[in-house]
Amino acid sequence: xxxxxxxxxxxxxxxxxxxxxxxxxxxxxxxxxxxxxxxxxxxxxxxxxxxxxxxxxxxxxxxxxxxxxxxxxxxxxxxxxxxxxxxxxxxxxxxxxxxxxxxxxxxxxxxxxxxxxxxxxxxxxxxxxxxxxxxxxxxxxxxxxxxxxxxxxxxxxxxxxxxxxxxxxxxxxxxxxxxxxxxxxxxxxxxxxxxxxxxxxxxxxxxxxxxxxxxxxxxxxxxxxxxxxxxxxxxxxxxxxxxxxxxxxxxxxxxxxxxxxxxxxxxxxxx
Amino acid sequence: xxxxxxxxxxxxxxxxxxxxxxxxxxxxxxxxxxxxxxxxxxxxxxxxxxxxxxxxxxxxxxxxxxxxxxxxxxxxxxxxxxxxxxxxxxxxxxxxxxxxxxxxxxxxxxxxxxxxxxxxxxxxxxxxxxxxxxxxxxxxxxxxxxxxxxxxxxxxxxxxxxxxxxxxxxxxxxxxxxxxxxxxxxxxxxxxxxxxxxxxxxxxxxxxxxxxxxxxxxxxxxxxxxxxxxxxxxxxxxxxxxxxxxxxxxxxxxxxxxxxxxxxxxxxxxxxxxxxxxxxxxxxxxxxxxxxxxxxxxxxxxxxxxxxxxxxxxxxxxxxxxxxxxxxxxxxxxxxxxxxxxxxxxxxxxxxxxxxxxxxxxxxxxxxxxxxxxxxxxxxxxxxxxxxxxxxxxxxxxxxxxxxxxxxxxxxxxxxxxxxxxxxxxxxxxxxxx
Numbered sequence: 228x229x230x231x232x233x234x235x236x237x238x239x240x241x242x243x244x245x246x247x248x249x250x251x252x253x254x255x256x257x258x259x260x261x262x263x264x265x266x267x268x269x270x271x272x273x274x275x276x277x278x279x280x281x282x283x284x285x286x287x288x289x290x291x292x293x294x295x296x297x298x299x300x301x302x303x304x305x306x307x308x309x310x311x312x313x314x315x316x317x318x319x320x321x322x323x324x325x326x327x328x329x330x331x332x333x334x335x336x337x338x339x340x341x342x343x344x345x346x347x348x349x350x351x352x353x354x355x356x357x358x359x360x361x362x363x364x365x366x367x368x369x370x371x372x373x374x375x376x377x378x379x380x381x382x383x384x385x386x387x388x389x390x391x392x393x394x395x396x397x398x399x400x401x402x403x404x405x406x407x408x409x410x411x412x413x414x415x416x417x418x419x420x421x422x423x424x425x426x427x428x429x430x431x432x433x434x435x436x437x438x439x440x441x442x443x444x445x446x447x448x449x450x451x452x453x454x455x456x457x458x459x460x461x462x463x464x465x466x467x468x469x470x471x472x473x474x475x476x477x478x479x480x481x482x483x484x485x486x487x488x489x490x491x492x493x494x495x496x497x498x
Numbered sequence: 499x500x501x502x503x504x505x506x507x508x509x510x511x512x513x514x515x516x517x518x519x520x521x522x523x524x525x526x527x528x529x530x531x532x533x534x535x536x537x538x539x540x541x542x543x544x545x546x547x548x549x550x551x552x553x554x555x556x557x558x559x560x561x562x563x564x565x566x567x568x569x570x571x572x573x574x575x576x577x578x579x580x581x582x583x584x585x586x587x588x589x590x591x592x593x594x595x596x597x598x599x600x601x602x603x604x605x606x607x608x609x610x611x612x613x614x615x616x617x618x619x620x621x622x623x624x625x626x627x628x629x630x631x632x633x634x635x636x637x638x639x640x641x642x643x644x645x646x647x648x649x650x651x652x653x654x655x656x657x658x659x660x661x662x663x664x665x666x667x668x669x670x671x672x673x674x675x676x677x678x679x680x681x682x683x684x685x686x687x688x689x690x691x692x693x694x695x696x697x698x699x700x701x702x703x704x705x706x707x708x709x710x711x712x713x714x715x716x717x718x719x720x721x722x723x724x725x726x727x728x729x730x731x732x733x734x735x736x737x738x739x740x741x742x743x744x745x746x747x748x749x750x751x752x753x754x755x756x757x758x759x760x761x762x763x764x765x766x767x768x769x770x771x772x773x774x775x776x777x778x779x780x781x782x783x784x785x786x787x788x789x790x791x792x793x794x795x796x797x798x799x800x801x802x803x804x805x806x807x808x809x810x811x812x813x814x815x816x817x818x819x820x821x822x823x824x825x826x827x828x829x830x831x832x833x834x835x836x837x838x839x840x841x842x843x844x845x846x847x848x849x850x851x852x853x854x855x856x857x858x859x860x861x862x863x864x865x866x867x868x869x870x871x872x873x874x875x876x877x878x879x880x881x882x883x884x885x886x887x888x889x890x891x892x893x894x895x896x897x898x899x900x901x902x903x904x905x906x907x908x909x910x911x912x913x914x915x916x917x918x919x920x921x922x923x924x925x926x927x928x929x930x931x932x
């Protein structure tokens with residue numbers, strides 16, 4: 228049942244990605260609608276999958292890499308669908324859905340079996356900490372997509388190469404706005420994820436902060452995004468600079484999430 | 499009945515000819531009535547714009563009808579036919595239909611894809627409808643032309659890009675700023691191009707206009723016109739940060755706005771983007787300004803480059819439009835070919851039936867010892883004979899109605915059986931549509 232739901236989700240995400248990429252080639256309104264419907268269906272299937280797994284496992288299913296990647300994908304699609312609803316920029320989907328598909332496919336390369344929870348993790352903080360962390364990751368992922376689009380569009384405008392792609396991409400203003408909104412949504416979540424993690428660490432391991440690689444890298448990620456928000460609010464880092472930082476931030480974040488788990492042994496290495 | 503088109507356009511006649519044969523839009527009744535009064539012409543629509551003068555008409559006699567309209571155009575405007583003839587084109591049948599569809603879809607325009615022509619044809623048709631010089635065929639024809647034009651507009655990108663420098667500037671601004679409603683335009687210097695571009699920006703909803711000029715009075719006058727604010731030229735760099743879009747066209751021989759100034763200004767704006775449009779030749783703004791972060795500078799050449807590539811794109815879209823027109827011509831041509839088949843069939847049937855009934859009556863009235871069911875049987879016999887005789891010619895007519903040269907068969911049948919068919923009735927038209 229669980230495996231079937233996962234397969235359905237993956238297939239729908241694949242179909243949605245194809246539809247969104249087709250929209251990039253031929254931006255017809257009807258095609259955009261179809262793409263959104265497929266993605267929404269995939270999102271629904273993914274939600275059911277996650278809930279089903281929660282019931283079966285008896286705890287929040289974000290305890291190993293398979294589950295984390297799956298939940299990351301779910302959060303990205305959720306944040307993206309909200310964004311599309313608000314900004315009506317279907318073409319953003321052409322950049323974000325492939326990312327969600329990639330992440331969900333990556334989750335298949337890790338064992339999907341439900342394993343009993345490590346006693347150290349048995350806490351209600353598990354849900355709070357992980358869900359907030361991945362929602363913030365998802366917001367930053369959408370910001371990343373918008374930032375890439377911004378850089379492409381900015382390059383077209385600066386170099387005066389106003390081809391078909393330029394016509395299809397939205398205005399710089401909207402892309403910058405999406406970048407900013409995602410940042411202001413993701414940053415507080417990341418902050419709370421780190422704080423809740425510290426509190427949880429105190430109850431589980433007896434210390435708030437132990438400079439484990441995950442903690443260190445989370446802090447680095449937090450500083451990158453804090454710098455970006457600070458720059459935006461005070462000296463007006465917007466446009467190109469903000470886009471570049473959003474991209475840099477996302478790569479740091481990916482390392483915090485995946486690199487640390489895979490390469491740096493520590494308390495957070497749940498494979 | 500054939501559709502014919504006679505006229506001239508920017509492609510065949512220079513403006514001095516075109517203005518001579520143009521019709522005044524306020525007095526269309528007289529020429530329209532004059533055209534349909536000619537015996538060869540049954541319906542007429544006159545389209546007269548600054549780029550073309552065309553008469554669409556229906557006639558039974560193609561050559562005669564065309565000659566009539568040519569003579570009418572010359573006589574009405576007091577020009578000799580010989581002087582006018584080389585500029586005129588005349589089409590009939592499928593070529594005429596294609597021509598009008600292309601004109602309505604703006605494929606024959608000077609600027610391909612410009613939207614005005616459709617409205618102009620609609621107005622022209624409006625006059626013809628008002629003075630009842632257009633009938634069933636032209637009504638149907640022009641409505642078809644309008645729907646073809648609409649299809650071309652929605653299914654191709656023929657009119658989706660700017661083909662004038664000022665429109666190109668507005669489109670670029672929209673790609674940078676999204677909404678223009680909270681943006682301010684600053685005019686540096688006052689040239690005609692600059693004013694035109696400023697007007698386009700105002701039409702697209704910018705919030706305010708600032709004007710500066712070396713002669714302050716001039717700036718004030720222009721500011722008043724745009725309901726904007728005049729600024730002294732010395733204060734340019736104190737005020738520049740308030741502008742999102744800068745239109746420059748001074749007569750200066752050196753760069754007025756340099757990268758250093760703009761860096762300063764953009765810092766004051768907290769890196770909010772700026773769009774500089776340099777319409778002046780020689781240029782007012784150092785091209786290096788484009789390298790400043792979040793600043794976009796387009797000069798006249800850049801904008802003309804945008805326009806040129808848009809025009810090229812339109813040319814490509816025009817090919818798709820031609821394909822749509824091909825498709826629609828097929829449908830319409832079938833309809834018009836069919837138009838005369840049904841009335842002819844009806845006339846043929848009633849002619850045969852009339853003869854049958856007359857002869858039957860004669861026989862019945864003189865036949866004394868008719869058996870009880872005799873009348874019924876004779877009726878059946880004669881009916882069967884008539885139906886069997888009529889079956890092959892009617893089938894042949896219906897077949898030709900599916901396309902091909904119907905008029906040949908229709909004419910032959912009419913002549914052979916001496917049929918009088920009037921104009922097709924509206925009711926029959928409905929039937930034919932299926």
